[in-house]
Amino acid sequence: MTGVERTTWQDVRAEVLHRITSRRWKPDDLIPTEVELAAEFGCARATVNRALRTIAEDGLLERRRKAGTRVARHPVRRATLRIPILRHEIEDLGARYTHRLLRQDRRAPTKAVRARMALAHTADALRLTALHMADGKPYAFEDRWVNVAAVPDIATADLSDMSANEWLVTHAPFSGGDISLAAVSATRTMALRLDVTPGDALFTIERTT
Amino acid sequence: MTGVERTTWQDVRAEVLHRITSRRWKPDDLIPTEVELAAEFGCARATVNRALRTIAEDGLLERRRKAGTRVARHPVRRATLRIPILRHEIEDLGARYTHRLLRQDRRAPTKAVRARMALAHTADALRLTALHMADGKPYAFEDRWVNVAAVPDIATADLSDMSANEWLVTHAPFSGGDISLAAVSATRTMALRLDVTPGDALFTIERTT
């Protein structure tokens, strides 16, 4: 016969997710404590901890010391987005990459940008506007705010040769100090659907963490 | 005098990140093993493990058993994107939310979609097209593919009343089986910059994990 299988944190995670999606544990319900779950699953508390912690990171549980763990009321769907270096993306398409820095200045960010970056209202930021081109044709437009306090070196960097994204990836991975608004050209069917005025455009917002 | 401070996994994480960003450890370098780092930092291997694991999840390190841990050659910038329920977003603007299901059918997904969803080429999916409106005006266009195998119940759900995103949030949080392409109207300055043909539009792609 096979030996006794150990309970892994993935096992616990799967079972807890099942209880949430099956609504055995409903939104806002307080679920059992780590100690209780460890006893139920026959594993160490650390195993339960890791399972619940990953689920909480996904936004499905809310955990607070002393208060316990609750099923989130309004689970926020999150998506992790891979932000490619546009140069690689374009070159992978077999096109020649160029980019043009349209604008580069330091200024106080708008209120909306400040809120997203969690900046003090006194902080200033570097505002970059650039166009990425494939074979000379506009491919993507980039409007980026960089928190100078978080990435001081960028103030003196030469961004006419290397794009800001590429510079950040190379010099300050995961500094958490920039936000980017990007626009990428696409099909025209969506414009018809949206009934936009010709010349209007669409945009996407990305926030690096 | 103060007592001896324990080394936390955040301490190790911060120091490792520092060594990466300062290029003391360069891309493609093999870094010391967990055991060696634990000895250096004077902590347990589990502490080093958690630090390195989180950094690897961020894409800055690549770890393989036996091969060890390397600094990633091309760190991929990732952003976590919160996907709001559009109804809430529109109602928060003080507008009346309505949505119209334009299309709903089952079909084999395109090759590009299959690749992103990591589906077998035999699998079929539910394809949804919808328009979200604020006070009757188009606000966002949604083109979504749902992996029926991952979320079987959606095949029989009535999505004319509740939007797909809302249905998924409510009934199958984090099933990991759908992909969404969304377009949101925005300023017209980007269109000018992009030099697009009037009527062309821009798009953003999101992948839920």
Place this chain on the structure above:
DNA sequence: CAGTGGTCTAGACCACCAG
């Protein structure tokens, strides 16, 4: 103040896989 989650430790076993 006491209950709950957050973390560290020391040791152990195992899965994977490069050499």
Place this chain on the structure above:
DNA sequence: TGGTGGTCTAGACCACTGC
């Protein structure tokens, strides 16, 4: 096949915070 990361355990101390 041995070295490396992945994980579990049992116990412990601590931080936060609701009561």
